[in-house]
Amino acid sequence: MDLLINTIEELLSDESFLAWYYKTDPHAIIKWDNRLAHNAIERKLADEAVQLLQTITIKEQLVDAQRLMQAEARLTNATLSAENQPAGKVVSMRSRTIKWWAAAAIIFLTSVSVWQYTRTNGQLAIQTAYGETRQEVLPDGSEVMLNANTTLDYKKWKEGTDREVWVKGEAFFHVKKTTLKTRFIVHTGHFDVVVTGTQFNVINRNNKSNVLLKEGSVIITSDRQDVSMKPGEYVEFNGKGVQKKDINNAQVLAWTDHKFNFENTPMKEVASLVTEFYGIKVTLADEAVASSTISGIMSNDNLDIFLQALEALSEYDVVKSEKEILIRKK
Numbered sequence: 534m535d536l537l538i539n540t541i542e543e544l545l546s547d548e549s550f551l552a553w554y555y556k557t558d559p560h561a562i563i564k565w566d567n568r569l570a571h572n573a574i575e576r577k578l579a580d581e582a583v584q585l586l587q588t589i590t591i592k593e594q595l596v597d598a599q600r601l602m603q604a605e606a607r608l609t610n611a612t613l614s615a616e617n618q619p620a621g622k623v624v625s626m627r628s629r630t631i632k633w634w635a636a637a638a639i640i641f642l643t644s645v646s647v648w649q650y651t652r653t654n655g656q657l658a659i660q661t662a663y664g665e666t667r668q669e670v671l672p673d674g675s676e677v678m679l680n681a682n683t684t685l686d687y688k689k690w691k692e693g694t695d696r697e698v699w700v701k702g703e704a705f706f707h708v709k710k711t712t713l714k715t716r717f718i719v720h721t722g723h724f725d726v727v728v729t730g731t732q733f734n735v736i737n738r739n740n741k742s743n744v745l746l747k748e749g750s751v752i753i754t755s756d757r758q759d760v761s762m763k764p765g766e767y768v769e770f771n772g773k774g775v776q777k778k779d780i781n782n783a784q785v786l787a788w789t790d791h792k793f794n795f796e797n798t799p800m801k802e803v804a805s806l807v808t809e810f811y812g813i814k815v816t817l818a819d820e821a822v823a824s825s826t827i828s829g830i831m832s833n834d835n836l837d838i839f840l841q842a843l844e845a846l847s848e849y850d851v852v853k854s855e856k857e858i859l860i861r862k863k
Contacts, residue, residue: 538575544582554586555660555684586662659685661702663812664836666791671698674709675717680788681810703736705789708749723770724755734785738809743769745785793833797826800860807858811836818861822849825862 544550553565569576661667661679668678671687673696679685683702690696693713699720708717710730719726721737731749736742744753746762753760757774767780787794788810795803801823804815810833817823831842840851840858852859 538578541578541582541585544578545585550579550582554583554662556682583662656686656688658687664810666788671696673711673717676707676709678705678789680704682812700735700737702738703734703788705732705734705786707732721770724753724775727752727754734789741769743767745780745782747782747786787830788833791832791834793831793839795827795829795831797828799823800825800827803827804860807836807839814857816857816859818859822860822862 538544538547538550549561550565552561556562565579569579659667659669659677659679661681661683663682665681666679668676669685670676672690675696677685677698680703683700683704685704686699686701687697693715695715696711696717697720698718704719706717706719706728708728708730714729717728717730719728719735721735721742722740723737723742726733726735726744728749728751731751732747733749733751734745734747736744744751744762745767746764748764750764751762753762753768753775755770755775760768760775760777762768762777765782766777767782767785768775768777781794781796784794784796793803793806800817804817804823807813807815813836825848827843827846827848829842829846831839833839837853840853843849843860844851848863850861850863852861
């Protein structure tokens with residue numbers, strides 16, 4: 534039987550809770566979804582823990598044991614010092630709040646730094662939460678921008694060997710050429726993207742995989758075929774394999790400018806996009822709403838602002854609760 538969680542610190546040091554948050558273990562996801570649905574106290578703690586996780590930017594570095602011990606010692610000494618202050622000394626609530634956040638951050642970084650590295654036997658990971666995008670520079674100097682709810686896994690690369698990454702979600706790459714012209718390979722659920730130096734967008738989410746090439750050249754390899762791509766081309770995987778398709782490139786890349794770009798987009802697709810990006814369920818009132826379309830460019834930095842923009846179209850009523858968004862015709 535699971536022990537009752539009483540503090541945020543306990544949540545942040547619980548490996549299964551972190552696996553639930555990062556969506557890396559299906560069993561942990563089921564366990565915590567059920568647990569939080571039936572325990573209001575733990576749900577409140579979990580909400581606060583999630584806010585902390587989304588606030589702190591994790592740098593993917595392995596923290597050695599000595600540094601961890603030193604950090605823990607500093608935290609312990611600071612806590613004891615605060616508790617042993619002379620009676621009558623006034624400590625502001627703001628000061629206590631800052632100390633709590635600092636302590637929580639140290640505990641969080643200590644537990645996650647070790648967990649991030651050991652959970653995949655040395656494989657490193659960069660991850661984004663719902664509603665978050667993130668820019669990173671990889672060890673070879675290549676740049677990657679991750680869309681919301683995305684994981685990029687990779688191992689330490691040796692000079693002269695292929696640079697391999699695994700994407701779950703959506704990412705935009707600007708791959709740097711190496712002096713030895715080693716290949717950069719992006720693995721998705723249905724095919725691999727093989728390049729040396731180029732810029733491209735790749736999606737691997739909900740059994741959907743596609744690539745948009747912005748610059749350079751790439752080769753898409755799968756079990757069934759190989760496809761060479763030129764700048765501006767778009768390919769996607771379907772039941773028949775990998776196929777090229779005409780598409781509005783600006784719509785695909787809008788997220789890299791923190792925008793949604795809709796062009797006669799069915800509300801059914803809009804609802805799916807909102808769920809993927811923000812992690813909240815979207816319910817469409819009826820088929821009339823699902824089949825209706827919208828056009829326009831809207832900011833995706835803030836869910837509430839996006840919903841206000843949607844209502845400003847004067848066609849829809851949007852009702853938002855803690856766990857769901859309902860969209861209906863006016």
